[in-house]
Amino acid sequence: MPNETVLTMRGISKQFPGVRALNKVDFTLRKGEIHALMGENGAGKSTLIKVLTGVYGKDAGTIWIDGVEGEAHIHSPQDAQNAGIATVYQEITLCPNLTVAENMYIGRGEGLLVKRKDYEKKAGEILSTLNIPARPKQQLASCSLAVQQMVAIARAVDMNCKVLILDEPTSSLDDKEVQMLFSLMRDLKSRGVGIIFVTHFLEQVYEVCDRITVLRNGELVGEYVIEDLPQVQLVSLMMGKDLDELNNMSGFERKDKSAAEVTYEAENLSSEASKAFDFRIHKGEVNGFTGLLGSGRSESVRAIFGADKVTGGKVKMNGKSVHITKPYEAMKNGIGYLPEDRKRDGIVADLSVRENIILALQVMKGFFKPLSRADMEKFADEYISALSIKTASKDTLVGSLSGGNQQKVILARWLLTHPDYLILDEPTRGIDIGTKLEIQKLVLKLAEENVSVTFISSEIEEMLRTCSRLIVMRDRNIVGELTGDQLTQTQVMKTIAGGEAS
């Protein structure tokens, strides 16, 4: 395949209020190439994609597209489509109640009088050339997710797209479906389509991609040919840590608690969202689950708390067998859980700070034992001052607080229940540095008080600072457990990357 470029983006910048989402980023896509766009959360991948597809306007930079004279001006998704850029998102954006053929030709601006027969015939031809196992007259909803995605791709291909963007297409597919998708991608590649592949599954990148562009904090890290970039190095580029950089974690004593009593123990625990795993945590221990986004770390702790439907496994709390399949049972057994998505799963935005703080304790006390107003006020005052929550009053709606203070309210909620085992999933995401340090200190203080804490964070330093044991996950499996001297960034990254390095 000749090195003919189909898309060139140069010096793309995009500023959001308070955040520089993209800073002079370059990106080049060649004909017949599968190009992975990699980066951790907030690296700027989706912003770049959205600039390219016309969802966001760019502040600076130029885009050239093969076949478009001069600089390409993309101001709307329609412009992008006309320029030959097609996007297939993780969530299917087609209409499940229409047929496959209708979905492929809907809204293509071919007038009102389209002949059903014609487009069903055309759809059939495309589906068969691309080996997509769907019939034109079949209702889309009756196809599997993978096939629906492939139909979306077929629609894009039929529109003569030159650039196909696949945004996290494999997240909800199983291994077999992923292979089906990959063979379709290879097929399109051989037809000269340039494919941008956004994913967080490292192994998949190495399976299908030719090149990788890495972004970090809105800046371009570099473009690499896949053979020149070992997996370990990719991880270190994404995280922005030099492999040789020795971490210096003095000042904090990570206590080895492996001799202490076991607080919580799970054997073969699995849920609808997580694969079966074993796990145990000791009294006063702080452990962490690490791994890239989507590695299954959140799903694992959700299984512990019963947040997703538990499908199997044996659980012991303080040595006694217990039954935990829903949050209430976990709470009754002394487990607290601060969810990853604060807005969706954490705060009850329209209720006051006071009500949000006492919620979990109230639920544990029971339906017929409401807390007295005086007690509520007392608890709220106590934790507002203990965690220095910045709020106008106890009656302020929690939704009007800043992110960090909302997070503290949820922390207060769980501290108030005095749990034996507290799970904190990304407690420091999206909050300022001062509050981050406060939360880290709080975690260590809890451990002193013999509470077991599981601490999850995307920032490795933070975990190294607080955890005495790290469980490393990759592609929904536990791939390692690091303690003591192994707790270094190098080792963590090597284990995350896996393969030959570990």
Added chain:
Amino acid sequence: MSEMKKAMKKSGNIGQLMIPLIAFGLLIVFNLIRDPSFFSIETKLNNTGNTVLAGNLISIINGASELAVLAIGMTLVTAACGGQDISVGAAAAIAGSVFVKIVRGAADVNGLTVILAFLACCVVAMIFGSFNGMLVSVFRIQPMIATLILYTCGRSIAYWINGGATPTISSPITSAIGSFIPGVPIPTPVIIVAVMVILFNLLFRFTTLRLYTQAVGINQSAARLNGINTTMIKLLSFILLGVCVSVAGCIGVCRLQLINHETLLLDIEMDTILAVAIGGNNLGGGKFRISGSILGAYVIQMLTTTLYAMKVSSTDVKAYKAIVIILLVVIGSPVVKRWFTKKMGNLRGAGLRRAGAKEGV
């Protein structure tokens, strides 16, 4: 500081009740201008020889009783499920039919039979409520669709219960429930509403129902992760609405001393939903105020009575009602509210109330 907080809280409370209060005030002013004696309350002897209160105001408050009782339950369902039950009228017809069936079946109608009849119709209404609640909470059907089933078939079920006739009941006890208890000048339905309000307030005081319902309505996912059984809370709201339905059905039957399964509380579901909306409750669920809904019920009834008093023909009443309701709902809409808040700037509290009144006139 604490003064300020109190003031803020007060303005917040008034905020939600502002629309029904304004509407209430306007209707009163309007009626006083039109006919200064509209609100005069007098005592008179009724045909059973009781000294009772009479007058437009009394008949408004009395006439709104069924609506007010239903509005209590509807508020809960709305808050927990973010949707409304449109089958309350049909369910009340079923409940009323059960009540009549049992009262008529008894050899001798005494206090005990009436209580038993009420309990039986309460149980039946709760069962139908749980049917609706199941569809909504377990099968996650939209409330309006789920309750459409009972809305469609409810009155047929009521028809079967009494074999198609419109049977009458005649007993001093049931007539006392529908009108006046000897020696008490206040209409019994008004007393029943008061009792219901007290009962629900006790329920909120001695259980965590209010907190749970609001949490489920605002953020179901967070509520679940805090150990609240969201399915149960939704189901419970429908069961409690069932209790309200049975009370409303019994009042309706006792007023007329007969059951007409076709006309008993006909179209009341829409007025009930409206009462909840006028009361400033978010129809999408979440925070709620029972007092707002009850006030809303009285506003609707006063509007109807006013229109009738103006000799508007019964066919036209609905159209006029609609006009007033459009006004109320638009004034209460978030867009207008935001505009107000912006206009008023720092002068919240008193300013808001004054401006509201000005705009209304």
